[in-house]
Amino acid sequence: xxxxxxxxxxxxxxxxxxxxxxxxxxxLMPGDPVKxxxxxxxxxxxSSAEQAIRTLLGLQEDKSIWQQYVEYWxxxxxxxxxxxxxxxxxxxxxxxxxxxxxxxxxxxxxxIVSFTIGTLVGTGIGWRxxxxxxxxxxxxxxxxxxxxxxxxxxxxxVFSVGLGWFPTNGxxxxxxxxxxxxxxxxxxxxxxxxxxxxxxxxxxAGWILGMRNMMVTVSSEDYVTVAQAKGLSERRVLFGYAAxxxxxxxxxxxxxxxxxxxxxxxxMEMVFSYQGIGYVLYQAVTTHDYPLMQGCFLVITLxxxxxxxxxxxxxxxxxPRTRQEG
Amino acid sequence: MAIDSTILEDVPQDVAxxxxxxxxxxxxxxxxxNAKALTGLGxxxxxxxxxIIGPWIAPYDxxxxxxxxLQPPSWSHWMGxxxxxxxxxxxxxxxxxxxxxxxxxxxxxxxxxxxxxGVTAGFVGGAGDETLSALSNIFLVIPQLPLIIIIAGQxxxxxxxxxxxxxxxxxxxxxxxxLRAQTLSLRKRDFVEAARANGERSWRIxxxxxxxxxxxxxxxxxxxxxxFAVLSQITLAFLxxxxxxxxxxxxxxxxxxxxxxxxRGAWWWFVPAGLCIALLGMxxxxxxxxxxxxxxxxxxxxxxxARDLRRRGIRPRIGFTPVxxxxxxxxxxxxxA
Numbered sequence: 001x002x003x004x005x006x007x008x009x010x011x012x013x014x015x016x017x018x019x020x021x022x023x024x025x026x027x028l029m030p031g032d033p034v035k036x037x038x039x040x041x042x043x044x045x046x047s048s049a050e051q052a053i054r055t056l057l058g059l060q061e062d063k064s065i066w067q068q069y070v071e072y073w074x075x076x077x078x079x080x081x082x083x084x085x086x087x088x089x090x091x092x093x094x095x096x097x098x099x100x101x102x103x104x105x106x107x108x109x110x111x112i113v114s115f116t117i118g119t120l121v122g123t124g125i126g127w128r129x130x131x132x133x134x135x136x137x138x139x140x141x142x143x144x145x146x147x148x149x150x151x152x153x154x155x156x157x158v159f160s161v162g163l164g165w166f167p168t169n170g171x172x173x174x175x176x177x178x179x180x181x182x183x184x185x186x187x188x189x190x191x192x193x194x195x196x197x198x199x200x201x202x203x204x205a206g207w208i209l210g211m212r213n214m215m216v217t218v219s220s221e222d223y224v225t226v227a228q229a230k231g232l233s234e235r236r237v238l239f240g241y242a243a244x245x246x247x248x249x250x251x252x253x254x255x256x257x258x259x260x261x262x263x264x265x266x267x268m269e270m271v272f273s274y275q276g277i278g279y280v281l282y283q284a285v286t287t288h289d290y291p292l293m294q295g296c297f298l299v300i301t302l303x304x305x306x307x308x309x310x311x312x313x314x315x316x317x318x319x320p321r322t323r324q325e326g
Numbered sequence: 327m328a329i330d331s332t333i334l335e336d337v338p339q340d341v342a343x344x345x346x347x348x349x350x351x352x353x354x355x356x357x358x359x360n361a362k363a364l365t366g367l368g369x370x371x372x373x374x375x376x377x378i379i380g381p382w383i384a385p386y387d388x389x390x391x392x393x394x395x396l397q398p399p400s401w402s403h404w405m406g407x408x409x410x411x412x413x414x415x416x417x418x419x420x421x422x423x424x425x426x427x428x429x430x431x432x433x434x435x436x437x438x439x440x441x442x443x444g445v446t447a448g449f450v451g452g453a454g455d456e457t458l459s460a461l462s463n464i465f466l467v468i469p470q471l472p473l474i475i476i477i478a479g480q481x482x483x484x485x486x487x488x489x490x491x492x493x494x495x496x497x498x499x500x501x502x503x504x505l506r507a508q509t510l511s512l513r514k515r516d517f518v519e520a521a522r523a524n525g526e527r528s529w530r531i532x533x534x535x536x537x538x539x540x541x542x543x544x545x546x547x548x549x550x551x552x553x554f555a556v557l558s559q560i561t562l563a564f565l566x567x568x569x570x571x572x573x574x575x576x577x578x579x580x581x582x583x584x585x586x587x588x589x590r591g592a593w594w595w596f597v598p599a600g601l602c603i604a605l606l607g608m609x610x611x612x613x614x615x616x617x618x619x620x621x622x623x624x625x626x627x628x629x630x631x632a633r634d635l636r637r638r639g640i641r642p643r644i645g646f647t648p649v650x651x652x653x654x655x656x657x658x659x660x661x662x663a
Contacts, residue, residue: 014464021473029480145607147557149564150579150600157588256466263471267561281472285479285567297476304469
């Protein structure tokens with residue numbers, strides 16, 4: 001339990017750091033662009049909304065920094081992320097609430113699929129090192145070196161524009177009304193295939209490589225040799241002894257690289273105009289919608305933290321050493 | 327590990343002559359003998375030369391508008407033209423410098439921060455270690471790209487060096503983490519204890535005893551950070567977050583995307599830039615593989631031995647170690663024939 005307690009404290013600290021970074025950044029930046037935008041909306045904002053935006057973006061020259069910080073926290077704890085400039089006067093929280101499920105569905109599913117397949121393939125390649133399977137490595141290197149978004153562009157060019165198999169953008173057929181019927185769900189799945197496959201293809205290489213290297217290291221351990229010498233079936237040695245231990249670093253690196261993966265997949269949403277949070281962030285950046293930008297960053301970070309906590313629980317379940325400690 | 331090294335020495339001389347001898351000079355050459363590392367360094371050198379001479383050898387001004395609108399590749403425009411008749415080949419040549427400068431600058435800054443934080447944390451231990459590793463873990467967990475995007479998005483104009491600094495500030499944590507772990511394990515080794523017993527000052531222990539043993543890890547961290555920096559910078563340019571008038575490969579993709587190159591079927595507009603990114607990224611990954619195999623003997627021996635084993639008809643499997651009795655290489659070949 002000590003492990004989980006330590007992790008909980010760490011995540012609380014990280015969440016605090018993320019909020020504080022979000023508080024500090026606008027205050028470090030030259031405020032002119034923000035002021036210019038504020039001036040544009042001067043008459044249209046009601047006073048409480050204007051106050052909230054001033055707090056969020058650090059435009060309160062008359063207050064001490066500590067006072068600003070306290071007010072900032074109280075806004076966040078009330079779920080108030082300000083009002084979007086671009087979709088005026090929709091609150092930022094509402095926009096994000098609509099976008100988040102799409103991202104969690106697409107990115108979450110694709111990442112889990114990629115992790116599972118990548119780990120399995122890596123197990124196979126690591127087990128049969130020095131055979132034809134090693135030839136797959138350079139190929140996976142290529143895919144890990146390509147930026148996610150470029151692969152997305154190529155996929156659109158080939159499969160949507162060229163072959164016309166998939167739609168070029170969007171997340172469901174616009175002529176349908178969102179509801180829980182078969183037609184709508186089918187449309188969502190159909191529109192999701194290409195982005196999901198692209199995310200899987202571009203992120204799978206890292207998992208294959210990590211697992212392969214761990215397998216190579218683990219399978220020279222004595223306990224694997226002993227298992228083999230005892231005459232256990234190859235299957236048993238592979239999954240019960242080698243892969244079982246090799247997967248541990250894989251899970252912990254899953255937690256750590258989640259931030260990186262999410263960053264990459266958000267860009268994918270921008271390429272596909274998929275209505276998730278990455279696309280919202282992109283729109284916010286291109287239209288200088290500062291409150292929306294800040295809100296997106298905060299929500300993305302907190303979601304990544306939540307996923308991390310989940311990965312930690314899984315890790316604690318897999319590795320008895322973490323539970324014994326202390 | 328002991329097992330691996332004995333096997334390596336059994337390998338016939340034509341496969342790995344440098345391995346048996348452990349002279350320091352030859353150990354350095356070993357890294358260069360690695361085919362992956364060499365390929366990577368070769369590609370990097372190629373891009374390095376282009377980064378320097380690119381703007382001079384570019385056949386056209388990358389901004390110059392001409393009458394050849396959206397032309398596919400031809401003799402006069404090797405990579406075709408944009409919708410305003412700009413030469414894409416020239417844009418790529420000129421853009422290489424921006425990519426490399428930002429990548430290397432960010433890599434250097436991030437590596438220095440990572441080194442300071444990681445080595446200090448590993449060396450001092452205790453509360454200082456707890457604080458510093460918590461700090462680097464926080465930076466690891468916070469998604470970097472959105473962070474970079476919101477910082478760059480709020481700056482009035484984010485040019486090359488600004489972007490490099492932002493990337494470095496957000497991207498140093500991985501290196502710090504790895505370095506800390508390694509420093510922790512080095513700190514308790516006999517030679518460090520001996521130096522401490524001799525009354526060496528901490529600075530000298532870090533500089534003369536610990537640092538040299540971290541070289542490979544620092545190098546790997548540097549290469550990794552450069553890869554990350556190049557990809558981030560290109561992503562930022564592609565999204566139009568940073569200045570869209572500075573040429574780099576991401577800027578080309580930005581203009582291609584914004585002018586519907588995909589829908590118009592202008593593949594020459596976005597394929598070359600992407601391939602350049604992939605090639606550069608691959609070169610960096612290959613260099614990292616080389617360093618990895620250099621540091622981790624288990625990975626190295628598999629890589630070097632695989633072909634040799636196959637030639638002798640041995641199928642490498644886990645669980646037992648192929649040991650070949652000392653024979654001359656010729657005899658081994660005859661065996662197989």
